[in-house]
Amino acid sequence: MPYGWWGRLLEVDLSTKNVKITKVDRSVMRRYIGGRGLGVKLLWDRLGQKWEEIDPLGPDNILLILTGPLTGYYPGGRVCVTGKSPQSNGIVGSTVGGEFGVELKCAGYDGIIVNGVAEKPVYIWIEDEEVEIKDALHIWGKDAKETLRTLTRELRSEASKKHQLRGVCKEPSILYIGPAGENRVRIAAVAAKITHAAGYGGYGAVMGSKMLKAIAVKGTGPLPEVAEPDEFEKALDDVCKSLTRSFTMRYWGTGSAGYTVGADTSSEPVRNWQEEWHDEARYGSSSFESKVWIKRFWGDFGCPTTCLKLAMIKYGKFKGTLTDNPDYELQAYLGTNLGVFEPDGSVYLSAKADDLGLCGIQVGNVLGFTAELYQRGILTKEDLGFELKWGDVEAFAKLQEMIARRVGIGDVLAEGTYRAALKISKMKKIDAMPYAVQVKGIGVGAHGIRSGLDYTKPTAYVCNLQGGDHTSVSNLDEKNRPEEWEIILIDSAVVCWFNFRKEHVYRFFRAVAGWNISEDELYNEIAPRIAAIQRTLLLLGGPDVYWDPRVDDDNPPRFYEPLPSGPKKGATVKREDVDKLKQIYYRVAGWDEYGLPKGETLEKLGISEVREALERVKQRLQIS
Amino acid sequence: MGEEKAKIWIFRDYERCSGCRRCEIICSLRHEGRIWPEASRIRVFMLIPGLEIPHLCTQCPDYPCVSACPFNALTVDDKTGAVLVDVDKCTGCGKCIDACPGKVPYIHPRMRYAVICDLCGGEPECVRVCTEAGYNALIKIPRFPTQAYKVYARRPEDVVRDLALKVYGEEWEGWV
Numbered sequence: 001m002p003y004g005w006w007g008r009l010l011e012v013d014l015s016t017k018n019v020k021i022t023k024v025d026r027s028v029m030r031r032y033i034g035g036r037g038l039g040v041k042l043l044w045d046r047l048g049q050k051w052e053e054i055d056p057l058g059p060d061n062i063l064l065i066l067t068g069p070l071t072g073y074y075p076g077g078r079v080c081v082t083g084k085s086p087q088s089n090g091i092v093g094s095t096v097g098g099e100f101g102v103e104l105k106c107a108g109y110d111g112i113i114v115n116g117v118a119e120k121p122v123y124i125w126i127e128d129e130e131v132e133i134k135d136a137l138h139i140w141g142k143d144a145k146e147t148l149r150t151l152t153r154e155l156r157s158e159a160s161k162k163h164q165l166r167g168v169c170k171e172p173s174i175l176y177i178g179p180a181g182e183n184r185v186r187i188a189a190v191a192a193k194i195t196h197a198a199g200y201g202g203y204g205a206v207m208g209s210k211m212l213k214a215i216a217v218k219g220t221g222p223l224p225e226v227a228e229p230d231e232f233e234k235a236l237d238d239v240c241k242s243l244t245r246s247f248t249m250r251y252w253g254t255g256s257a258g259y260t261v262g263a264d265t266s267s268e269p270v271r272n273w274q275e276e277w278h279d280e281a282r283y284g285s286s287s288f289e290s291k292v293w294i295k296r297f298w299g300d301f302g303c304p305t306t307c308l309k310l311a312m313i314k315y316g317k318f319k320g321t322l323t324d325n326p327d328y329e330l331q332a333y334l335g336t337n338l339g340v341f342e343p344d345g346s347v348y349l350s351a352k353a354d355d356l357g358l359c360g361i362q363v364g365n366v367l368g369f370t371a372e373l374y375q376r377g378i379l380t381k382e383d384l385g386f387e388l389k390w391g392d393v394e395a396f397a398k399l400q401e402m403i404a405r406r407v408g409i410g411d412v413l414a415e416g417t418y419r420a421a422l423k424i425s426k427m428k429k430i431d432a433m434p435y436a437v438q439v440k441g442i443g444v445g446a447h448g449i450r451s452g453l454d455y456t457k458p459t460a461y462v463c464n465l466q467g468g469d470h471t472s473v474s475n476l477d478e479k480n481r482p483e484e485w486e487i488i489l490i491d492s493a494v495v496c497w498f499n500f501r502k503e504h505v506y507r508f509f510r511a512v513a514g515w516n517i518s519e520d521e522l523y524n525e526i527a528p529r530i531a532a533i534q535r536t537l538l539l540l541g542g543p544d545v546y547w548d549p550r551v552d553d554d555n556p557p558r559f560y561e562p563l564p565s566g567p568k569k570g571a572t573v574k575r576e577d578v579d580k581l582k583q584i585y586y587r588v589a590g591w592d593e594y595g596l597p598k599g600e601t602l603e604k605l606g607i608s609e610v611r612e613a614l615e616r617v618k619q620r621l622q623i624s
Numbered sequence: 625m626g627e628e629k630a631k632i633w634i635f636r637d638y639e640r641c642s643g644c645r646r647c648e649i650i651c652s653l654r655h656e657g658r659i660w661p662e663a664s665r666i667r668v669f670m671l672i673p674g675l676e677i678p679h680l681c682t683q684c685p686d687y688p689c690v691s692a693c694p695f696n697a698l699t700v701d702d703k704t705g706a707v708l709v710d711v712d713k714c715t716g717c718g719k720c721i722d723a724c725p726g727k728v729p730y731i732h733p734r735m736r737y738a739v740i741c742d743l744c745g746g747e748p749e750c751v752r753v754c755t756e757a758g759y760n761a762l763i764k765i766p767r768f769p770t771q772a773y774k775v776y777a778r779r780p781e782d783v784v785r786d787l788a789l790k791v792y793g794e795e796w797e798g799w800v
Contacts (some may be wrong), residue, residue: 072659099645099670106661149799152671165718167730167738168679168779170662170669193673220733222652222660233653240646244757294791297642297759298674302649304757306642310674312792320795322674 002026003227004069004513005034010109010131012124014210015059015116019131022113030515031606034068034110035080036093037492037530042113043084043091044533048613052542056086056202057184057209059117065175065215066111067101068494069513072223073232074505075240076496077102077301081175081198083206086186087362087416087441089545090538092201092466093491096175097300097308098192101494103173106219114210123176123214125155128221136213143355144178144191147214151176155216176214177204178357180404184208185414187362187403187443191354195324196300199359200442200469202416227514235511239504240304249498250297253307256285258331258346266568267448267456269337271375271390272368273437273558276448277566280341288325288343298324305499311347318344318393323351326360329470332446333364338371339390352397356404363403365443365468366417367396370409372435378428384409417443419545434557438468440538440547445470449559451568458573459581462553463595465534471497474585482589485527492530528590529605532597536610539596539617548621549595553582594623631705631767634741634748636678636776638787641761643668643676647750654749655739662733665741666750669780671800675787678761680750681707681728681741682776685769689740692723697737705767706743714738726777 007029009022024038032041046062047054054060063083071077079101085092104112107128114124118133121140125132139147152171159169173192180188181204188204189197207213226232248256262268262278270278292311299306313321326334326346334353335346353360373379374388381387385408388395402410412423421436437444439461447456447470456473463474465484472491475483490500493509509517541547555578562572586593590601596617602610618624645661645668652660661667666680683705690698690707697713698720700706716736720729729738741748754762767773781800788796 102661148673153800156671165716165721165731166733167718167721168669168727170667171671193670195673220662222656222658222663225658229657236649240753241756295674297640297644299642299644301645303642303644304646306644306757306759314793320793322792 002029002513004073004224005029005110006105006108006224008109009111009113010126011113011115012131012133013115014118014122014133014212017133024110029069031526032530033489033492033526035066035095035492035494036082036488037526038066038111039064039080039082039093040091040530040534043082044537047084048537051084051537051540051613052616054084055543056084056089057205061206061209063114063203063206063210063212064111065104066494067105068492070493070495070505070508072102072105072301073226073236073512074493074495074499074508075243076299076303076305076499078494078496079104080491080494081190081203082201083203085201085203086205087202088467088538089441089541090465091534092442092469094190094198094201094203095491095494096190096192096198097196097496098173099301100173100175100192100217102223102301103217103219105223106221107217108219108221112215114212117209118211121211121213123151123212123216126215126217127159128219139213140182141179144176144357145194145355147176147178148174148194151214151216159218172216172218174214174216177207178355178404180357181205181208182213183404183406183414185358185404185406186416186419187359187366187414188357189359191357194322195354197354197359199361200466202359204357226512228511232511235504235507239501242501242504243304243499246305249307250305252285253309253325254328255288255309255325255331257328258335259284261328261332261447261454262336265453266451266563266566266571267454268332269368269437269446269448271339272337272372272435273448274372275565276450276563277568278336278341283331283335283341283343291343292347303496303499307498313344313347316344318348321348321351323347323354326350329446330360330364333361333368337364337368337446338396340393341391345393348393349396349400352400356400358400358404361445362416362443363400365437366403366413366420367399369417369420369435369437370399370413373424373432378430378432379409379424416441437556437558439464439556440467440552441545442467442469444468444556449555450563450572452571453568458555458578459585462555462578462582463585463589465531465538476581476585476588480588481523482531482585484531485523488527488530489522525605528601529607531589532601532605532607533610535591535595535597536613536617540613546620553595554578594621630703630746632743632746632764633683633767633773634680634743634751635763635765636680637761637763638677638783639791640759641668641676641678642757642759643670644757644759646753646757647678647762650749650753654744663739665739667730669784671780671784672788672796675784675791677780677783677787679726679728679780682726682773683707684774684777685771686774688723688725689720689729692719694719701742704743704746707740708742709738709740711735711737724777725774727779728777
């Protein structure tokens with residue numbers, strides 16, 4: 001038996017209702033780790049031959065919920081949700097915090113593969129060896145809180161009857177979708193708890209397309225054995241002590257950045273990125289603390305950082321609203337990006353995104369895009385049904401509802417910024433793309449590149465395997481290696497970005513998995529291997545959108561405009577610099593001048609079979 | 625009094641629980657040698673997210689679980705006041721659970737015996753990690769002769785219902 005993982009995936013076919021165990025060999029883990037890496041491998045094996053034909057929202061797509069070998073052991077429980085993305089038409093390793101991955105492992109599985117489509121709404125209920133596909137008609141259409149509440153109650157009450165003599169049963173862990181996912185909104189998230197989301201990638205829509213409302217799991221067993229129990233306990237103690245010292249991250253989380261990323265680094269989206277600077281002190285952590293935070297430390301399994309805070313509005317017209325922080329990304333995207341500079345406005349819009357099952361970043365991106373089109377008179381009151389002014393929280397909330405339910409213009413915006421821009425360009429006979437701040441179908445995270453003061457460098461999103469994903473940036477690191485290689489380790493081991501400390505993670509690999517992972521193995525074999533396949537599938541794309549690296553390996557047009565305000569006024573990135581850096585990135589990644597993994601790279605990485613798929617890309621792009 | 629002095633109690637402040645479950649992790653590592661939340665002697669309930677409840681024995685002064693055990697499997701540790709389970713005698717019949725006002729004991733998920741907090745012999749590990757993290761949802765305090773501890777033997781449903789009213793407001797009353 002391998003240490004740290006079981007080597008077993010639960011495979012459920014919703015069309016045939018067939019349930020089986022699929023074994024994963026230890027050698028696969030050594031080549032792809034788990035989480036994002038294993039997802040890439042499974043999707044390549046199963047769909048690679050016909051990737052371009054697979055509709056991400058059709059019956060042939062596969063939904064994967066994957067843990068990594070460190071899930072449950074390394075502090076801060078997360079799980080990776082993946083499949084063919086309905087946003088990028090490639091693969092996004094989208095991770096979400098919570099206990100789901102731990103419960104799954106305690107139930108005896110490293111992950112779940114969901115195939116097919118159910119005839120009517122269902123949810124999957126896993127209790128150790130028992131797996132049931134259950135009717136979900138009663139929760140279909142329900143928002144996040146009601147879904148979670150109903151399932152928790154009904155599954156606990158069943159468990160109490162079944163295990164009457166055992167004592168009081170705990171709740172299961174649940175991943176679910178809101179109305180947005182049900183309506184196949186491409187910016188729908190897969191949610192956990194009340195407020196956590198696997199947002200990037202749009203896998204809420206994939207669940208919806210499979211008529212799968214939720215997956216609930218209770219594992220009553222232990223986590224798999226570890227290779228070196230004593231060393232593991234020491235390593236756990238050390239990393240927890242070390243993380244406990246990160247004072248500001250613990251006390252403010254990312255919730256102080258809504259002010260500072262604007263005021264300090266001039267890299268925060270303001271009014272759809274027309275600006276990246278603001279000095280609105282009332283939007284600082286001090287206001288969030290005193291007005292809305294009702295819990296200082298809130299965290300997921302084993303986390304000593306607990307950067308989440310709970311926010312609730314106890315006054316005024318938004319009374320009763322509950323969400324986490326909001327963290328920096330949503331302070332920005334459902335705040336400054338919409339011209340909202342009041343903590344309660346951002347809390348309200350964040351909670352609305354939670355309730356509807358929307359990705360807060362993606363919906364904030366498309367709302368900002370819409371408001372700019374309104375500002376420019378491209379979209380009008382007649383198109384929307386109401387006025388849409390910067391800072392109008394209630395108007396934006398209304399639009400969120402319309403998106404989640406695909407009502408009116410919401411049906412267009414539900415396609416995400418990129419596809420909405422294509423549609424509106426056609427509709428209005430103008431070019432809306434200059435206002436779309438996205439890369440390869442994915443709205444850019446809330447960290448700009450123009451000021452040069454943030455961690456995001458000029459190519460952060462350009463060669464990014466996950467488009468605009470700010471957690472997976474394609475910077476060059478201090479040793480001139482692709483920084484995304486490290487992120488691949490984070491998403492494949494499935495640990496939290498904020499708790500990631502490389503030396504500790506390596507130590508955990510040894511103590512938990514008995515795997516003496518080396519920097520060399522990671523940077524020269526595992527990460528580039530995963531990246532080469534992920535890149536190939538991204539460039540295969542289809543069937544509705546395709547990417548041409550010569551055009552689409554680029555920043556959004558807006559990032560080439562000079563910053564209009566703040567201490568970094570006038571700053572921008574130069575296209576020729578980006579082009580130069582891009583070529584360096586390609587080279588160190590082992591890709592050719594078009595950004596296609598080279599034949600020799602594939603051979604060195606032991607994945608020559610990918611060559612044939614790259615030929616298909618070349619054919620489409622008409623390059624040799 | 626000397627004996628009483630050595631006894632401790634785990635003070636619990638539910639509102640300060642971060643839901644991190646490091647108490648479950650360390651408890652199951654100490655008692656089971658594995659990370660095993662369902663076999664932990666302290667169990668964190670998340671019946672409403674954000675209002676996590678650590679559920680553990682409070683050592684009622686009259687120990688109703690001990691007197692309810694038909695097999696004399698439960699005894700009180702003279703030194704700490706903790707309830708000790710004799711796993712050879714315990715049959716997992718669940719009478720202790722019935723007798724407990726808070727339904728705290730739990731039958732081990734793989735073995736036929738009850739698991740109950742043993743206070744780690746006087747140095748509870750769950751308290752150590754909670755204190756170290758600065759949450760102080762669990763604090764070790766000296767145990768004085770009082771009935772007060774018994775009122776903490778409550779079902780997680782009842783605690784979270786109160787907490788929801790207090791922290792989230794009355795619209796959350798019917799959640800659980």
